[in-house]
Amino acid sequence: MVERVTGQGLSSSILADNQRTLARLATYQLELSSTKRINVVSDDPVGARQAMRYRAQTLETGKYLDNIDKSTAFMNASDSAMGQMSQVMDSIKALAVQGANGSQDAAGRQSLAQSASSLLGQLVDLGNTVHDGRYIFAGTATGTPPFALSSDGSAVTYAGNLDSFAVQVGPSTSVPVNQNGFSLFMGTTNVFASVIQLRDALTGNDPGRITGLITDLDAAHGQVNNVQGALGGQEQRLQLAQNQLTTTKTNLGDLLSKTEDVDFPAVISQMQLAQTALQAGLQAGAKVMKPTLMDYL
């Protein structure tokens, strides 16, 4: 038997088919105007989950890079202060060599002692270097000056602590960015004690003791350089982390785009197809629904 085709059946079919094509067109239109393939999670739950993770990771990575940027200034300040300390140590060593020279007389050593005293002051000041309101060589006791010369000038005390100050450069990775003043000046060799002893030996006009102190001063200078080297190592570690994070961020951006961005050529051509289909559907519908037997009676 031939299928009975009724007007109501026909019109509801035509309506439903065109509705489906229109719905597809609306989807393509949304994808194109938002430039995203995934606009709500249900468009592609697996992809959306990845996109959410990539997006969060991109933000996090950006934050880690920001952390590194901020600590770079801090480390540069430490590095430059240590460079100056090294220069001061050079000058102190020169004073010692001059003082040890047999041709120096008491008055000459006296004036050298004055220079030593002022260089000691410079060292203490450098130890109390402030960056962005923080004493950078005080460990984490950054609110108070770590070094103080006693009133009689016989000793320098350290009021900071030995703790490190770290910045976060990964989900569970943090890198220390400071060097405390204790390991810098008092670790194995007490730099201040050596300088004070030199000053006192110069004041006391004691060439023998001055000669003996030159080794201590070399060791002290070596310690400052070592700590500066260690800081350089930390800077390198941060640099390395920065390079990695930058690469990661680029990759994440790429992945995110691949996951959720729209494939323009594909969607545009699909949209063209859907438009053609809609046009064809509408025209066919208009033609099919129009004639009834009544037209011919």
Next chain:
Amino acid sequence: MTDMLLIGLSALQAHQQALQVTSHNIANATTPGYTRQTAKLIASSPDAGTPGQVGRGVDVQAITRAVDGLLVERLRQAQSTDGRLNTLGTTLKSAQAVFNEPGDNGFSAQITNLFSAIQDLSNNPDSTALRSTTVAQMQSFASSLNSVGDQLAQLHDDLRASLDGDVAQVNQLTTEIADLNQQIRTQTLLGNSPNDLLDRRDQAVNDLSTHLELHVRGQSDGSVLIDSNGSLLVGQDTAQRISLGRRNDGGIVLLAPDQTPINAQGGSIGATIDLHDHLLPALQDQMDTVASSLALELNARNSTGTSSGARIAGYSADTAIVTANRGLDLDNPAQGQVSGSVLGIPAAYLPSFTDANGNPVARNLTINVLDNATGVAQKFTVRYDPTTGSGSRSLSDLVTAINTGRSLGGFTVYPPGAGGVGGVSARIVSADGGDRLTLSAASGKSIDFSGALDTRPASSAWTGGDATVTGSDASLVYGRVVFSVSGNTLQASTRSALDGSVTAYGPQITINASGPTVATVGGLTVTLPGGAAQYHDGESFAVDLTQAGAVNGGTFTQTAGWTQGDASMTIGGRYTGTQTFDPSHQWSMRVITPGTIGSATNPPLVEFTFFSGSASAPVQESVQKLLDDKTPAGTPVQIADGVFATFGAGALSAAGNQLNFTVDGQPDQARLLPALGINTLFSGATASTLQVSDTVAKNSNRIAVGTTRAAGDNSNLLGMAAVSSAPVFGSGGQTVGDFYNGAVAGLGVQVQQNTRLQDTQNVLKQSLENQRQQSSGVSIDEEVTYLIQQQQAYTAAARVISMARDNIQTLLGIIH
């Protein structure tokens, strides 16, 4: 001859009726649910006995509906599925929209922002401006989470309201169907075929199946019986009105007129109940887990952190436990907050005093009492040990222990010399049926719960000669009596279990210059064998009484002595190890060779004993240090794992002198502080109720940035930042991001699945509808064809009558 007239008449009548049916069909060509009708014509049988058997014309036997019962049934099922899917789709899509993912403005961005703000502050922990920004970011995080929670709750409430509408419609439809049933029955009994009533009933049943999954049974009298999953909705001519009820667990149940629950299911009502009872609550639970786990982890870190700016003289717990539960173990599930109540500990925050197997284990709580003037603290440990006392761990036990030093429950305070926690008074404040713990420090002191060192060991613990205490006092069952030396007198005292206030116990005893001294205080007898010179001002020892009130032990010998006037020692640094406090494994400093601190010629040699390895298997180690001119007074001396000691100026005068000090990597093992809401960042434990705790909102200094009190210490913030990657969320141990993403993606999958099912269902429904149209729909072309046919037949029948008239006239003409 008249036969012919009658035959013609029957044809006229039959075709007139057929024309009416066809016109009726055409008139209803677009009526929803209309079923094409056909006039069934039948030839009238001839009179019996007539030779030749000529019939007697035509008759309309019946007007039938072109209905396919199977198709109607399948359409009804499709309708029911459609109702279910549409309802699920609407609500699930609304829930999906709440999260606004994926994108830059979704809730997951708020999680990232929260941790970014913590990192910002960690880059500059001493900045007040940044603290305020961080608090603002925390508030913004909390309010976005609240908004998610509130919107989900609103959706949940809306479901209930939409059910009301659904049920009203169901009742209206069942009444209508019962009404139609009655009319149809009457007509059927009269032998009529009430086609249009049948159509109307089919349509009503169809509408009803949008709301519920139906089972329809036709009866011989034309009526239908309708039930859903065995619950009768429409009887022969009566409708069962249904109503809504609430189950004890908050779920929704449908009720019969006699208020008994019925099992009706499917359709939009089934879907709404499913959403209301299972799907949305599951989603809400997941968001509550995000709130409670995140808050717990951050709170646990904040409560055991500290900061240089914070000098906190007292704490009042955010959490109030039910007063009746004051004596109940704090980790008892009965302490959990009941939904809708503000009392009790949120279930996710219940403390833990047990191991993985549920057996009670030792737990420490550190309380540091800081002297604001010197910045040096004394560290106390409130230790729970299941093997002591009754082993209970209630709020009352905790308060008694903090005040007096021990409780009948399993708490004991170390070191014992101050009675309880020296300088701290604990109280239970009752209001509105709830009990809150408050802690307050003596004037000039402040309290924190951190692992920060900067502590000075109690060099006054008991440094003098021996002492012996005997006797018993029934009023001091399981109590602690502290004996302290002042000048040349000895005074015993006890502390109040309720608020820690100190009361003298017995009279002041004068110590004999040449010893021995024997005296009675209360029920106890104390004997000091040595002369007054052996006992020094400020020294003390504690006597713990047994459960029977008798003295436990008896003789107090100088074991960890310190010569008065010797150089002081302060412990500092940031402990990086994992050891926990254990009275049998105490860290200590012992003098090996006496001498003067910082002397080049006469330096003292000291030995530090410390523990390393894992917390469960400590390894004892020791290191010796010479305190010569390279380490003058005030120089940090490294011990181990970030801990160092600093000596003041002066001498260490006696070999063998020893100071014990406390180092603890886990200041709050049981997570008591977040449970009680002390020094926390967030309060509330659900997505809707999470908020920045009042104290932090008012004073951003309450963000504990460090684990030490150094101004630039950001280590606690780094710990909080690491929560973002801590695998502690959900039962599978995911990070907060993964857990949240999983929840949202899970919802996305449900929506996607539902949309796919809807698409399939639409195609199926369309196809069924087409099939129905094919068999039951009105085709105008067809009807017009019938119209022409019937009209022609009508004309022909008229011709027959006219022919019969001619015949009759012919006959009558013959008579003329």
